[in-house]
Amino acid sequence: MSDALLKIDHLTRYFDVSKPWLNRVLEREEKQYLTAVADVSFEIKRGETFALVGESGSGKSTIAKMVVGLLGASEGTIAFDGHRMTGTAGAEMRELRRRFQMIFQDPFASLNPRWRVGDIIAEPIHTFGLLKGADVSNRVGELLDTVGLSAKDAEKFPHEFSGGQRQRIAIARALSSKPEFIVCDEPTSALDVSVQAQILNLMKDLQDEMGLTYLFISHDLSVVRHMANRIGVLYLGRLVEVADGKRLFTDPQHPYTRMLLDAVPDLALSGRRRKPVEGEIPNPINPPPGCAFHPRCPLAMPRCKVDAPLAVATATGYAACFALDQKTA
Numbered sequence: 001m002s003d004a005l006l007k008i009d010h011l012t013r014y015f016d017v018s019k020p021w022l023n024r025v026l027e028r029e030e031k032q033y034l035t036a037v038a039d040v041s042f043e044i045k046r047g048e049t050f051a052l053v054g055e056s057g058s059g060k061s062t063i064a065k066m067v068v069g070l071l072g073a074s075e076g077t078i079a080f081d082g083h084r085m086t087g088t089a090g091a092e093m094r095e096l097r098r099r100f101q102m103i104f105q106d107p108f109a110s111l112n113p114r115w116r117v118g119d120i121i122a123e124p125i126h127t128f129g130l131l132k133g134a135d136v137s138n139r140v141g142e143l144l145d146t147v148g149l150s151a152k153d154a155e156k157f158p159h160e161f162s163g164g165q166r167q168r169i170a171i172a173r174a175l176s177s178k179p180e181f182i183v184c185d186e187p188t189s190a191l192d193v194s195v196q197a198q199i200l201n202l203m204k205d206l207q208d209e210m211g212l213t214y215l216f217i218s219h220d221l222s223v224v225r226h227m228a229n230r231i232g233v234l235y236l237g238r239l240v241e242v243a244d245g246k247r248l249f250t251d252p253q254h255p256y257t258r259m260l261l262d263a264v265p266d267l268a269l270s271g272r273r274r275k276p277v278e279g280e281i282p283n284p285i286n287p288p289p290g291c292a293f294h295p296r297c298p299l300a301m302p303r304c305k306v307d308a309p310l311a312v313a314t315a316t317g318y319a320a321c322f323a324l325d326q327k328t329a
């Protein structure tokens with residue numbers, strides 16, 4: 001049996017971005033679709049942190065939302081611990097939902113400002129009918145303690161806390177249904193740099209103590225390097241490389257991965273010279289034919305403008321690039 005806790009197969013999400021008003025003016029019936037996520041497959045093993053990286057608009061949040069059921073998939077499947085989530089409903093889905101949670105980027109927006117912290121943290125406990133009466137407040141107190149706050153904080157409101165403390169509250173809330181899997185969508189990017197490391201270290205400690213599995217979404221490669229066991233690199237909704245966390249930084253295989261790494265100021269990646277990211281991300285409504293990265297790629301060959309490369313195995317994962325075919329030929 002596979003030890004994958006989450007298995008994503010050929011996941012695709014289109015958005016209908018047609019402009020009805022323009023169609024009316026031009027007296028036409030034209031439909032336009034934006035492909036936010038295109039044929040993405042990967043697995044996350046129990047207890048590991050799998051990170052998705054990529055520039056803004058590469059499809060990271062769309063994947064995160066599909067995984068937790070906030071968005072439906074256009075095509076493909078998501079399976080959690082062997083249970084297919086796409087198309088599952090009722091009691092089975094309810095139990096699956098208890099087992100995974102999400103932490104959002106903005107702790108200011110994700111906590112209800114009118115609720116006391118204790119009620120915010122207790123909400124999943126009530127939703128899933130896990131505890132009753134005094135056991136709920138005891139559990140809330142324990143959770144506050146676990147995330148480095150005090151049981152007395154349960155009486156306060158979110159505005160009485162700093163950004164880092166609010167993210168601790170969001171983490172306590174996420175933990176209250178005793179999940180096994182947490183989707184973390186840019187959990188520290190709204191926080192001051194000095195606070196980011198504290199929250200990331202808390203998340204790592206919780207993972208070790210509770211055996212949690214994380215899908216970690218970030219555009220910040222230094223954060224990802226700190227957190228991830230394995231990394232998937234997204235470009236225009238397509239997964240172009242998957243590799244072991246360390247290996248991706250020392251031996252990136254896809255030219256897009258190399259471009260991303262070369263742009264990071266302080267990572268001293270493989271001793272290469274820092275270069276800014278070149279070119280613009282193409283319009284996802286009308287992506288380039290062939291390999292979507294070819295207009296920005298320093299290694300582009302005539303073939304890249306016509307055919308889309310298939311993934312080829314690398315030392316610790318895979319990458320989709322015709323230049324790799326030549327390397328391994």
Ligand SMILES: Nc1ncnc2c1ncn2[C@@H]1O[C@H](COP(=O)(O)OP(=O)(O)OP(=O)(O)O)[C@@H](O)[C@H]1O
Nearest residue numbers: 015034036055056057058059060061062063219284
């Ligand atoms: N509801 C929607 N309707 C139309 N297009 C959407 C919708 N949600 C996302 N998109 C588009 O899908 C693409 C992927 O967006 P997504 O938010 O997943 O990217 P991202 O990598 O998370 O970016 P960021 O780092 O900026 O959050 C983008 O082109 C975005 O404009």
